[in-house]
Amino acid sequence: MKEKINKNYKIFLTTLLAIFFIKIHSNCFASSVVSGISNNKIDIDSNFKGTEILLFGAKGDAGDIIIAVRGPKKNFLVTHKEKTIGVWHNGTRIKIEDLYSYYALFSTFNNIDETNQMLENLELGRNNLIFKSSLTDKTLNNPKNKILEEEFYNSLVENLEQNHLYLVDANKIDFLDETLFKAMLQFPKNIPQGTYAVEIYLIRDDNLLSFQSIPIYVNQIGINAEISNFCYQQPLLYALFAIIIALLFGWLANILFIKFFGK
Amino acid sequence: MNIYLPIAEMSVNIPLIMLLGLFTGILAGLFGIGGGFIATPLLMFIGIPPAIAVSTSANQIISSSVSGVLAHLKKGNVDIKMGGFLVLGGFIGSTIGVSIFTILQQKGKLDIVISILYILVLGSISIIMLIDNFKSICEKKYNLTFGKKSNLRFKKFLVKIEKLPLKIYFPKSQISASIIILLILSSGIGIMVILMGVGGGFIMIPAMIYILRMPPHLVIGTSLFQIIFIAVNATFLQAATNNTIDIVLSILMISSSAVGAQIGARIGYKVDADKLRSGLALIIFLVCLKIFFTLLISPEKLFIIENLH
Numbered sequence: 001m002k003e004k005i006n007k008n009y010k011i012f013l014t015t016l017l018a019i020f021f022i023k024i025h026s027n028c029f030a031s032s033v034v035s036g037i038s039n040n041k042i043d044i045d046s047n048f049k050g051t052e053i054l055l056f057g058a059k060g061d062a063g064d065i066i067i068a069v070r071g072p073k074k075n076f077l078v079t080h081k082e083k084t085i086g087v088w089h090n091g092t093r094i095k096i097e098d099l100y101s102y103y104a105l106f107s108t109f110n111n112i113d114e115t116n117q118m119l120e121n122l123e124l125g126r127n128n129l130i131f132k133s134s135l136t137d138k139t140l141n142n143p144k145n146k147i148l149e150e151e152f153y154n155s156l157v158e159n160l161e162q163n164h165l166y167l168v169d170a171n172k173i174d175f176l177d178e179t180l181f182k183a184m185l186q187f188p189k190n191i192p193q194g195t196y197a198v199e200i201y202l203i204r205d206d207n208l209l210s211f212q213s214i215p216i217y218v219n220q221i222g223i224n225a226e227i228s229n230f231c232y233q234q235p236l237l238y239a240l241f242a243i244i245i246a247l248l249f250g251w252l253a254n255i256l257f258i259k260f261f262g263k
Numbered sequence: 264m265n266i267y268l269p270i271a272e273m274s275v276n277i278p279l280i281m282l283l284g285l286f287t288g289i290l291a292g293l294f295g296i297g298g299g300f301i302a303t304p305l306l307m308f309i310g311i312p313p314a315i316a317v318s319t320s321a322n323q324i325i326s327s328s329v330s331g332v333l334a335h336l337k338k339g340n341v342d343i344k345m346g347g348f349l350v351l352g353g354f355i356g357s358t359i360g361v362s363i364f365t366i367l368q369q370k371g372k373l374d375i376v377i378s379i380l381y382i383l384v385l386g387s388i389s390i391i392m393l394i395d396n397f398k399s400i401c402e403k404k405y406n407l408t409f410g411k412k413s414n415l416r417f418k419k420f421l422v423k424i425e426k427l428p429l430k431i432y433f434p435k436s437q438i439s440a441s442i443i444i445l446l447i448l449s450s451g452i453g454i455m456v457i458l459m460g461v462g463g464g465f466i467m468i469p470a471m472i473y474i475l476r477m478p479p480h481l482v483i484g485t486s487l488f489q490i491i492f493i494a495v496n497a498t499f500l501q502a503a504t505n506n507t508i509d510i511v512l513s514i515l516m517i518s519s520s521a522v523g524a525q526i527g528a529r530i531g532y533k534v535d536a537d538k539l540r541s542g543l544a545l546i547i548f549l550v551c552l553k554i555f556f557t558l559l560i561s562p563e564k565l566f567i568i569e570n571l572h
Contacts (some may be wrong), residue, residue, distance in 0.1 A: 088559070251330075
């Protein structure tokens, strides 16, 4: 608890400083946006339960703000359950490749019109994300397959939303006055590791006035990082280690039981 | 009480996982089965990626079987010579099984083949066992005798098996069996284990009782003995080729299931063999029923999502 208060206090101080800094400079950046975050490193240790990062900024011009947070790209396999003669089984499988493993969207728009050409180009919005699928371009020319691909993509995004990895709706940007704003970026306990990009866009009348990108590095630290490295870099030793530990525990339990409960 | 799993990349509740390990361990010590059939789906249910759930439970099975075998060994309830032959056949079978698996996977519809195989094999085994045990319990209790007419064809089959050459005597079990039937049986089970993912003990134990005619008190320990080798092999292959063993998750399950196996074995000393077999038959039957219904009932989610590396 104390730690949490301490952390919030730190965030508050940085925000104050940043706001002060931005206030002074915001006049120089006419028609632009300046922002910063409270922390650009997320360390995953054994107690990791998710975290929050505060984003704050100022805009020097009228317009709407969109903030997008994009996680490292990953590949997914989506399998559809199908029914044949009354029996359920695994049916069509589509690989969806190079899709953001984490995606959060904040905006000052009341309703984002995702069909807007500019938003589409900037990959802003749930349905504007670019990905590759195992369906080839040739098969995609068949409109049936295009619908199929969309259906699979939607189910994948729904799954990611349920796991709090896609946060697209109802994410608010708070305004402290005309120019100053802040937003709380949420990172759940199951975020993938890698480099994330926080992107801040200032948009007016379908024109991009300003753009800024800030990285966040998400990594395991301490014993977690060591185990992870061991597993991926020395798989043979890791396998032996796993086996020996299991044998050892089995043997140990037997010894202890004989000692305390007899044969 | 949560801990972050470095390979599964998520955090889990420590007491929950340890309880799961303890339970699988008890089943192992009591019935001589690995318990992967219960651990794997429960791990997936709490959100562990399927590949990691499968391999990590293989790792956990090592500790519960070692712990269980040692407990049974003290009572002299393990036929190591017999176990050795079964392991040999198991390795041959799993090698063949892997290539069948690849062929079926390329053709698709693997899951439906496996499910139907499961239902047929496990369903018939459990029903035969249940009827058989019901009869023998009744016989003991009420001094009844049932006509053995229905078993005539099976007896003829057993006589044929006994006539096979290359016989070996197993002093511990006090039976002799032909190498041919031992290898065919254990490699057949090895193939099924690869195809079905779990279920080595499920099929091995009834085969030991009904085909090899081993004395009941040796069956559980000997089954656990050969499961150790199968689980070691599976753990090694999974960790070395797929990086799917999460050692933090393993250690939580390993430590609790080793204790569970000791408890299970001790419960087993006190329960008579007929009741134990009925219990096992009931478990097999329930698993079979569960698979049967998942084939027929509409799934909760129409799409299954897997993360790829």
